[in-house]
Amino acid sequence: MSDELLKQKVLIYDAEKCSGCYYCMIVCSFYHFEEADLEKAYLRVNPDESNPTMFVNAYCAHCEHPFCVAACPTDPPAITKDDRGFVSIDQMRCIGCRSCNYACPISIPVYEDASRTSNKCDFCDGEPRCAKYCSTGALQVVSRREAKEARG
Template sequence: MMNSIESFKEQRILLFDFRKCSGCFICMLVCSYTHYGGFDFNKSHIRVYENPKAPLSFISMYCTHCDHPICEAACPANPKAIVKSSDTGFVKIDRMKCIGCRSCIYACPISIPHFDEEYGVCSKCDACDGKFLCAEFCSTGALMVVPRSKAKYYLENIMGVKYE
């Protein structure tokens, strides 16, 4: 049996390699279809945008399932609608408990949760219950799932992102 530190290091996270993204938006379509049964870019929990500073280059925004999620702390619902799993590390919104106040959207540093007008609740990436379908269907490998213990290596040595 793994201790909590070992378990944390092996939790899987999603990484985006902008150098490989072709801008096909399949990840967004897979996400919206999986969660809403239709192809709607506005209902995708992952967003891909053309980089305004580099034509034909793309950036992605998605929930990073923070170690200490501010969205969870900001949720006033009782019981909490937003909970981080200690087993998987995923931060999920229970749509049946969400009161639609949007506190999570305002609290998130990158405004990842979005308000679903149709249902009157907030929603965000749930990692497809560990399947990460956006990464599974990414034909270029721009989206990849790695254990937390390897994330810094990928970011620094493969993607060239430096941390002090």
């Protein structure tokens, strides 16, 4: 993996620290939609079914080789990975075919009825609010290198 890739920022989640307060979801929906609606957040905290005291966070990993980018049928593609490594959907180009929804292994892009397009985490243009406001530090922004080292 090139140095450029390893320097890119990604989110990392520590389930041991998560208290399940939902602040990440609240701040995400407030930043993107200006309303505190948990259902609209681009990341999702769910109680861990195997362990009632723990939580699981499903969020976009801004993959090295994103399936959503590969699946996007529009030309030029509506989903792009920029120089900083952030994968985002251009709302003006998205045709709402849901290909990215199906292609993503954890279905992170979500189809929105109101706009008839898919949408997903855009990393808040480099400063993810979910990590910024995470009170326990369970969500953190680290480089891809650090994330790889932490995950082994």
